[in-house]
Amino acid sequence: MKVLIVGAGGQGGACASILARQEAVEEIRLVDLKEETAKAVAxxxxxxxxxxxxxxxxxxxxxxxxxxxxxxxxxxxMPWMVTYVMKGALKAGANYINTAFDAPYWDEFLEGKSVDELTLCKEFKEAGLTALFGCGFAPGMTNVLARKFANKLDTVDSIKMRIGKANLVPGEGPYDWVLRPWNPGWSPKQALVDCASSTYALEDGKYVKYPPFGGIEMCDFPEPVGTLPVTHHSHEEIYSMPATFKGVKDLDFKYYMMYQPAMFYASGLCSQEKVKVGDVEVAPIDVVAAMVPPPQNNIFGATEEELAEADKRAFIELIVEVSGEKDGKKVTYKANCPKMNAPGPELKRLYGTALVYVALPLAIGTTILGDTDLKKGIVFSDELDPDDFLKRMMDTGYPYKWKESVIEG
Incomplete structure (x- = not known):
């Protein structure tokens, strides 16, 4: 199996490191706008x-x-480049996979288009090729777990996704977090764009629009993350899942309130409109993004000691909750998924990097594309066999556990 990875940054480089350790992969072409970026990772x-x-x-x-x-x-x-890369894959006669997407697909879903009507779906289908969308952490693991639960139900009424995060710093006071450096772990600019974007939730089968940081509520995550404010967040699952989970009436995605981006947004620093500062015109969002360390700095740099320390301090929790009916009874399935980048030292020894939360699901999706006869055209990660996907992921030696629970009534 031969693979081209377009983009050698944080997750692209980590995916290359994981795929290089898979027997089924014989060649990885790692490319970037500047070859020296790719070469440093290689x-x-x-x-x-x-x-x-x-x-x-x-x-x-x-x-x-x-x-x-x-x-x-x-x-x-970047997600806005999706159609360009897809067209390149199509011309080369290759299957395609991503972890994120936006224009034009979000708008097309809001317009009520089916998956078959999406941009480039027809072309991929006619070429006998598959474009697998949203196969990372979120979207990706969110979709796979939701499908696993949906398969246990006769009907699906509601899908709710929540992400919370906590950093525990020894000796830190209750408000010292205000001065913590901010780094989302992926493209800083894209993270700011996401935070500053209006978004939607599916309510009673209809899309409802929310402003940035709208729909605030408190969510109880397992300790040490604990109870946090979460808000509606612009995310792929909101748009694609209503098309792939038939009959779902309520669906939303809420992210813990990232205080620094919230303050940036409130101060106008997420604006993409250029302002004049002296003799220079600059977009405020570009200034903020330029001050955040680039994600590729985190792929291989941390030592085992630093990773072990991070395991004690940095925590993230994903909740996926799917409700519906089974044999006429109301049933809710819930997954509590802790940090996927831990234990760091063991992951680094296993994959060459501990940055696996997006890259490992992506690598699994890539190998599935290489050896499985999937539906042609555009497909989403929740249309894969969830049991096969999770088994393949764990068969790489991944030392990860999540908790599943069932609530009746």
């Missing part, structure tokens, strides 16, 4: 399977040239 991975190059991800012909002869194109650049 040198850290240290595998002869990894070849590097440069590519302009917004030029389908350039992508197609880089993808010549590969089985799967892995798209790890």
């Amino acid at each position: 040198d850290k991975i240290g595998s002869s399977k990894v070849k590097t190059g440069s590519v302009n991800a917004t030029d389908p012909d350039d992508v197609a040239k880089a993808a010549e002869g590969v089985d799967v194109v892995v798209d790890m650049v």
